[in-house]
Amino acid sequence: MLRCPKFELATPTSVAAATRLLADAGPSAMILAGGTDVMPNLKHELFTPALVVSLARIPELNGIRRAEDGSLVIGAMTTIEAVAANSQVRERATVLAQAASLIAGPQLRTMGTLGGNVLLETRCQWYNQSYFWRQALGFCIKKDGTKCHVVEGGAKCVAAASNDSAPALMTLDAELHFESVEGRRSVRIEEFWLGDGVFNKKINAGEILVEITLPSTPSGHRSAYGKLRERGSIDFPLLGVAARLDLGKDERVERADLVITALAARPHRVQRAGEILRGTQVGSEDFVTRVGELARLAHKQCHPLENIPGDAPWRKAMVAVYARRTLLAAAAGTGPVHHL
Amino acid sequence: MAARDNHGNTPPWGANFGVIGKPLRKVDGIAKATGAAIYTDDIQLPGMLHAKTLRSPHAHARVRSVDASAALALEGVHAVITGADMPIKYGVIPWTQDENALAVDRVRFIGDPVAAVAAVDEDTANAALKLIAVDYEVLHAFLDPFESLVRHEPAIHADRKEGNISKHVRLEFGEVDALAKSADVVLEDEYSFHGSTHAPIEPHCAVATFSADGLLTLWSATQITHYVHRALAQVLELPAQKIRVIQPCLGGAFGGKSDPFSLEFCVSKLAMVTGRPVKMLYTREEVFYAHRGRHPMFMKYRTAAQANGRITSVDAKILIDGGSYSSFGLVTTYYAGQLLTGPYDFPSYRFDSTRVFTNKPPCGPKRGHGSVQPRFAFEVQLDQLAERLKLDPIELRRVNFQGSQTRTVNGQRVTSNGFLECLDSVERASGWKKKRAKLPFGRGLGVAGSMYISGTNYPVYPNKMPQAGVQLKLDRSGVVTVFTGGNDIGQGSNSMCAYIVAEELGVPVEHVRVVAADTDLCPVDLGAYSSRVTFMVGNATIDACRKVRRQIVAAVAKKWAVDPGRVRLMPGVAIDLEDPAKALSTAEAFQLAEEEFDTLGATGSYNTPTLGGDYRGGSIGASPAYSFTAHVVEASVDTETGRIQVHDVWCAHDCGRALNPMLVAGQIEGSVYMGIAEALLEEHKVNRFGLHQGPSLLDYRLPTSVDTPELHALIVESLDPEGPYGAKEAGEGPLHSSIPALSNAIFDAVGIRMKHLPFTPGRVLELLREKDALEESKSAGAAARGQA
Ligand SMILES: Cc1cc2nc3c(=O)[nH]c(=O)nc-3n(C[C@H](O)[C@H](O)[C@H](O)COP(=O)(O)OP(=O)(O)OC[C@H]3O[C@@H](n4cnc5c(N)ncnc54)[C@H](O)[C@@H]3O)c2cc1C
Numbered sequence A: 001m002l003r004c005p006k007f008e009l010a011t012p013t014s015v016a017a018a019t020r021l022l023a024d025a026g027p028s029a030m031i032l033a034g035g036t037d038v039m040p041n042l043k044h045e046l047f048t049p050a051l052v053v054s055l056a057r058i059p060e061l062n063g064i065r066r067a068e069d070g071s072l073v074i075g076a077m078t079t080i081e082a083v084a085a086n087s088q089v090r091e092r093a094t095v096l097a098q099a100a101s102l103i104a105g106p107q108l109r110t111m112g113t114l115g116g117n118v119l120l121e122t123r124c125q126w127y128n129q130s131y132f133w134r135q136a137l138g139f140c141i142k143k144d145g146t147k148c149h150v151v152e153g154g155a156k157c158v159a160a161a162s163n164d165s166a167p168a169l170m171t172l173d174a175e176l177h178f179e180s181v182e183g184r185r186s187v188r189i190e191e192f193w194l195g196d197g198v199f200n201k202k203i204n205a206g207e208i209l210v211e212i213t214l215p216s217t218p219s220g221h222r223s224a225y226g227k228l229r230e231r232g233s234i235d236f237p238l239l240g241v242a243a244r245l246d247l248g249k250d251e252r253v254e255r256a257d258l259v260i261t262a263l264a265a266r267p268h269r270v271q272r273a274g275e276i277l278r279g280t281q282v283g284s285e286d287f288v289t290r291v292g293e294l295a296r297l298a299h300k301q302c303h304p305l306e307n308i309p310g311d312a313p314w315r316k317a318m319v320a321v322y323a324r325r326t327l328l329a330a331a332a333g334t335g336p337v338h339h340l
Numbered sequence B: 001m002a003a004r005d006n007h008g009n010t011p012p013w014g015a016n017f018g019v020i021g022k023p024l025r026k027v028d029g030i031a032k033a034t035g036a037a038i039y040t041d042d043i044q045l046p047g048m049l050h051a052k053t054l055r056s057p058h059a060h061a062r063v064r065s066v067d068a069s070a071a072l073a074l075e076g077v078h079a080v081i082t083g084a085d086m087p088i089k090y091g092v093i094p095w096t097q098d099e100n101a102l103a104v105d106r107v108r109f110i111g112d113p114v115a116a117v118a119a120v121d122e123d124t125a126n127a128a129l130k131l132i133a134v135d136y137e138v139l140h141a142f143l144d145p146f147e148s149l150v151r152h153e154p155a156i157h158a159d160r161k162e163g164n165i166s167k168h169v170r171l172e173f174g175e176v177d178a179l180a181k182s183a184d185v186v187l188e189d190e191y192s193f194h195g196s197t198h199a200p201i202e203p204h205c206a207v208a209t210f211s212a213d214g215l216l217t218l219w220s221a222t223q224i225t226h227y228v229h230r231a232l233a234q235v236l237e238l239p240a241q242k243i244r245v246i247q248p249c250l251g252g253a254f255g256g257k258s259d260p261f262s263l264e265f266c267v268s269k270l271a272m273v274t275g276r277p278v279k280m281l282y283t284r285e286e287v288f289y290a291h292r293g294r295h296p297m298f299m300k301y302r303t304a305a306q307a308n309g310r311i312t313s314v315d316a317k318i319l320i321d322g323g324s325y326s327s328f329g330l331v332t333t334y335y336a337g338q339l340l341t342g343p344y345d346f347p348s349y350r351f352d353s354t355r356v357f358t359n360k361p362p363c364g365p366k367r368g369h370g371s372v373q374p375r376f377a378f379e380v381q382l383d384q385l386a387e388r389l390k391l392d393p394i395e396l397r398r399v400n401f402q403g404s405q406t407r408t409v410n411g412q413r414v415t416s417n418g419f420l421e422c423l424d425s426v427e428r429a430s431g432w433k434k435k436r437a438k439l440p441f442g443r444g445l446g447v448a449g450s451m452y453i454s455g456t457n458y459p460v461y462p463n464k465m466p467q468a469g470v471q472l473k474l475d476r477s478g479v480v481t482v483f484t485g486g487n488d489i490g491q492g493s494n495s496m497c498a499y500i501v502a503e504e505l506g507v508p509v510e511h512v513r514v515v516a517a518d519t520d521l522c523p524v525d526l527g528a529y530s531s532r533v534t535f536m537v538g539n540a541t542i543d544a545c546r547k548v549r550r551q552i553v554a555a556v557a558k559k560w561a562v563d564p565g566r567v568r569l570m571p572g573v574a575i576d577l578e579d580p581a582k583a584l585s586t587a588e589a590f591q592l593a594e595e596e597f598d599t600l601g602a603t604g605s606y607n608t609p610t611l612g613g614d615y616r617g618g619s620i621g622a623s624p625a626y627s628f629t630a631h632v633v634e635a636s637v638d639t640e641t642g643r644i645q646v647h648d649v650w651c652a653h654d655c656g657r658a659l660n661p662m663l664v665a666g667q668i669e670g671s672v673y674m675g676i677a678e679a680l681l682e683e684h685k686v687n688r689f690g691l692h693q694g695p696s697l698l699d700y701r702l703p704t705s706v707d708t709p710e711l712h713a714l715i716v717e718s719l720d721p722e723g724p725y726g727a728k729e730a731g732e733g734p735l736h737s738s739i740p741a742l743s744n745a746i747f748d749a750v751g752i753r754m755k756h757l758p759f760t761p762g763r764v765l766e767l768l769r770e771k772d773a774l775e776e777s778k779s780a781g782a783a784a785r786g787q788a
């Protein structure tokens, strides 16, 4: 078995105590939620923190509730399984429940948390490897090296955002709330991402993600998630597609949104989705034609790279198929779109 | 073959079995299910050190020097060894020994072992590895087997006469070209098989102690204790009498634990140097480097036939990517040709196979060693032939059936052969006649057939001693202990021994203890490979049992003053067939025999008869009995995503006699799972840097339960005249034809031929596009003609 490097483990029981610990330790400290991303990364020596602060004993970070303004508040430490199974999430934020239900496999879903998923490290086949392997390769920009093996001669890391929750949360206009010794900070998820594979999130050292809020969705809200992967379980997305349709009178589209992930460092919002679908009536021929048009547009806008394992040309070809199928599933109130 | 080796397929007292043929649980089932079973890594010894291996980061390099002084100076480090400590080469095949436990002057793939450290714990050993300085001179790396075929400098093995060619075999039987010329149809095509690996759940692990009086004991997760014993003696320059090798409970092997491995020598040497017990457990990544998995093959086949479907000529040319070492490669190169000559009869056959070295993890035997790849190519070609001749693919196979008690074109003797029953069985069970070529576009059925060996008469080192030996010890309490050199690797060989002893000696299975795979305690068996164990160890066990059985029956008969023919041993009791009221417990019967004949025990053994064609290599692939298999696969293709879904696989397998039908079904299901897995998902791939693409169980995609089709195991029993109670193999044969049957099902579903593995969705889409383009141009052509 790969060994885990040695570190000190702190298990604070309140957010205040945790932020204090982080502030004192400085940027070398690491936060541990479910550990399903952190532990393999530690074993691969991608991080060598002196202190690891576990959030597992902080009860206030766990749970899903409905706020007075109708929004859903999900504690960062809520497990993926709990998110997938929650009836309010399933009804009002279907796309998130569907995405959560397809994350990793059953064991990992009961360990992994929504907060950890939002803050998942970007992934790359040249990076998520053991120290020995990366050394034999000669390392890469993201860690210990100077070259990129995906884009030859490239100066920028294009490791892929691989968290299934991210595109779903983007279509839901989620807001992320952080605590640190400086106080509370909130940011719309749309503005949270950076286009840099080395580190793709605007989070400051010492900040803890405490909760994620989802503004209430209108009654005509429909959404679905599509996930392309090789196996029917365990695998990270080769492509993740979140689709949202808010329907008004006569089931006409009032708002449409399509966000695709596992392409590059940040999830990609397909431009002009709303413009193309707005006003069309779900189920009509026109709707189906426009969905096809939007899917082709998505295909044009998305450029899967050889960053994550898998056949990139096939992933590219699948953008159109999964975009269309996921939009149709959202319209029909079905989904998730998955090969099993 | 001596009389002892052939016991007929029913015991002299009739086929009214009490144990054989019953779906009993495995003898180690409870221990495994409860976690009580002791695997190699469970062994903890006082003062035990932990060892780790330093591996080459270069695909091909000369090792100029290794400086371990800084590592040795680290607190907690007890020893560091390098190639200089064990310069003698080894290799499982005596003629091609080209491996060193640690690199002597050359590293040949990324992951090749260079040095080993023993330290107080794993972390210290790992830290020490980073302190070892190795000076490498990097050499040109061969990653493409076609390059190795023509370029020989720098030779991967400098002492080889033929440059980077590992082995070349060309054999020809009958009038291959003349018959092709006179045939009604000739098909020629190219096929390729990618690499795949075994991925057993238990990684390789070894523990060694070296006692003050010079006895080396090695516990190792090996599937061949005997060869490890011999290799240790050779490399460590110890007399074999000073070495004991034990295989504890094992967590899967599939051929991946057949060679002697670096870690076995390293822990032994480190134990000798430090005087402490030493353990090494490979990481999953290291298991991928140890590899010995399925060889990638590039294959050309030309099959000629008459209009009625009868095959007249088969011509094969195969390039085999061997990776960096020989391993079993000599055998692989032969098997790639030798094992194709059934279940069909054809009057002429030629194969020309070449195995080359490349700078990649060494390939070796994986379930269906050497013959899964050619079988894939050939069975797809047969489907193409059926298409060309407009014959039902099952019918085409029936037409060419070779029959039983026959000889193949390459001179192999075939005894029992249940292939027709296998075909009937899958045809019926799958609803073939109603479904094949009749399902809507996108869904289809495919068939394929195959054969495999039940061991061969080729021991890897030439000798005339038995290939399997068994010893029995009978206790007054009624317990029988059976000592066997056979390696239970999860296939159930220990259970098989217990069932036979229970059947023969009339004891309940739970009163049989099996002591296995311990070179000090057990007679030699050549190990768990080539699907030989049930056949050979089974026969040896019957042989031993018959000897003591005679004594027990004689003693009981004497006591009752009846003819020995009237004494019947049933589980737990001996009865008089004509007066069932007369009964003795097994223990009483044993005691009577012990009074009469002294301490009870017996040995038994098995050797194959003289087999094989009368030509060089003619005994490689010559088996005392062949198993036969037919598969039908039902699959569908999503023509938009290219994704293949396998719904059902029916596999009928002729295993001679199912000694335990539940275990046979388990082997069939496991084989089919593995075959479909490598067809669709698994790929052991080395990238452009010579690095394994994803040496982890996340990136090497084994199907999960939700990815696994419905598996239907159909057992066919042909009762072989020479197998134990008629049994043949069941562990490897049922993998073979699953892969071509899937390819053929895809053709039935959407009309494309998958000739290159793996069948990825990208490749499916590409072929679908090609097919559409072809059809369009055809219809455009037809339209143009119509207008003209
Ligand atoms: C085999 C395997 C398959 C997987 N498949 C998928 C998949 O299909 N889809 C997918 O999206 N993910 C997948 N994952 C990744 C992972 O399991 C999930 O993303 C999971 O939700 C991560 O949550 P966690 O609680 O375990 O995070 P952790 O591993 O504990 O943390 C992840 C990151 O977030 C930081 N972090 C966590 N919580 C907080 C917080 N509250 N505040 C600040 N920082 C925080 C950590 O420091 C770390 O950098 C897979 C993982 C494995 C091992």
Ligand code: SF4
Residues within 6 Å of the ligand: A123, A124, A125, A126, A127, A140, A141, A142, A143, A147, A148, A149, A150, A151, A156, A157, A158, A159, A197, A198, A307
């Ligand atoms: S994209 Fe991959 S290879 Fe390139 S720098 Fe990022 S992690 Fe490294």
